[in-house]
């Protein structure tokens with residue numbers, strides 16, 4: 001589903017270059033539930049943003065759902081690639097951010113419906129689907145509320161509903177529980193597991209062991225490279241596997 | 249372009265960002281409003297002054313005799329000069345003179361009466377060709393003609409107000425009124441767009457007046473129509489006239505007090521120059537107002553785009569294409585500036601209408617009006633420049649990497 005080959009990324013900081021990803025290789029299969037860990041500044045967000053086409057990379061290869069993603073900052077290909085990137089972000093990827101990133105002047109329902117607007121879905125259908133997803137999150141009563149009238153957990157569940165509504169193949173979550181207390185964090189994590197069980201590939205960046213323990217694979221970054229890539233035995237007994245396949 | 253969904257998206261954004269909308273709208277509406285008031289009052293000023301000219305020819309010289317102030321060929325200064333029929337004839341025969349006429353005010357006893365109605369009015373004794381100087385609108389009957397003059401007929405043409413005062417609605421044609429006690433037959437009535445002052449006059453033939461009111465062969469003023477002469481030609485003509493008269497009437501041609509000439513051609517040009525200066529002034533201020541409006545709108549658009557950077561990042565991460573972002577911002581800006589411009593237009597035109605109804609027309613200000621086409625163009629210009637002003641930052645914001653836009657606080 002996702003393949004990175006020898007990926008490099010550096011930031012320009014004044015005169016200097018800060019090399020963040022130093023020839024990164026990674027492969028994530030369809031339907032995996034992966035967590036990415038590592039110390040602050042190790043490049044987790046950078047990696048996730050590149051996978052999600054929110055940022056560009058300098059060198060190497062990124063293959064997303066069978067598509068080789070050329071670097072869309074390449075000026076010649078820029079317009080074409082920008083459109084293609086927009087399409088992939090819309091149809092293939094769903095984002096969940098630590099700071100929720102809800103549009104402040106839109107209510108919960110409108111925020112959830114937004115990706116469908118960019119898919120060209122009609123207004124009525126958009127609103128109906130948004131209500132459906134809010135119901136799944138148990139938030140139907142909050143449909144007309146603005147983000148600043150909601151709690152962190154509620155906001156994050158709205159952001160998750162928004163990420164799911166376009167039926168993406170991949171969910172990318174950058175510290176989704178970073179702003180939540182531990183019990184709310186676990187509720188949100190349950191949501192991600194359910195999402196994963198429906199067949200969607202889920203990648204979660206986190207600092208919390210409680211969260212990563214719930215994933216199938218833990219990738220630990222250090223200095224722009226993979227320090228450890230651990231299959232998480234904890235996570236699921238083989239007996240549970242068929243259950244995932246059933247719901248998929 | 250017309251996409252209901254997009255408009256709904258835009259309307260919901262506008263509804264939820266009222267302050268921003270009001271600020272943008274206000275600066276546009278204000279700019280257009282000021283422009284219209286400006287153009288309208290300039291036009292009113294021009295109208296007012298122009299009214300002074302309406303009805304009067306702008307190609308004539310009016311020549312009056314004065315008192316000499318310089319000695320000439322042994323004659324001492326302080327001599328009173330008076331025109332006679334002879335000078336009138338002489339000047340009328342000069343080359344370049346199209347029509348000539350004389351005018352004398354009858355000062356004797358200017359009481360007019362019809363039956364038991366009396367009134368004091370201005371009595372003007374004129375030649376038939378005087379109609380080329382002060383164009384009148386004949387309401388009833390006719391104007392003085394050559395036969396009236398040649399036959400010393402006692403006929404009179406009445407100003408509308410004189411007719412109303414003496415006849416009180418009765419048909420005046422063919423009736424006799426007494427002018428300083430002498431009966432004159434009414435042959436016509438007239439109106440004059442120049443104003444009420446000109447309507448309290450009556451006109452009688454100059455020849456008749458000279459005979460009946462003991463005015464000898466004297467003529468008060470001589471009026472010459474110069475065809476389509478320009479200002480330079482008219483000034484040359486004045487020199488010729490002075491030379492000519494100086495020999496006939498014995499005065500120094502350089503004497504400033506001997507002969508007075510009112511040159512309507514030059515006067516007209518002066519006013520036309522004044523108007524074009526006023527127009528230029530209004531255009532400069534108008535363009536300044538528009539530029540201020542454009543700068544205002546541009547500023548607001550830049551702030552708007554800056555303010556929405558994070559939102560743009562979110563939209564892009566949801567799959568918005570750069571163009572959808574640009575068109576969202578542009579259409580919003582066009583909608584707001586267009587609507588606000590329209591409001592400014594309506595308010596400005598409304599105020600002008602109100603002013604022209606409430607304010608009485610004076611010599612300096614009448615019927616303020618605005619050229620709607622110009623106002624509409626100005627509004628369009630503001631809308632387009634608002635869009636352009638929004639386009640540059642919108643395109644920049646839309647092409648920024650989503651991760652950068654999202655980081656914006």
Ligand SMILES: Nc1ncnc2c1ncn2[C@@H]1O[C@H](COP(=O)(O)OP(=O)(O)OP(=O)(O)O)[C@@H](O)[C@H]1O
Pocket residue numbers: 011012013018020038039040041042043044045046047
């Ligand atoms: N836009 C940028 N310009 C310059 N340097 C940057 C930029 N973004 C990130 N960096 C640097 O790149 C490195 C990796 O950043 P990144 O955000 O990927 O870290 P992270 O692993 O997500 O950290 P955290 O756990 O704190 O979120 C850091 O040293 C950071 O300072």
Ligand SMILES: [Mg+2]
Pocket residue numbers: 044045046174
């Ligand atoms: Mg991070």
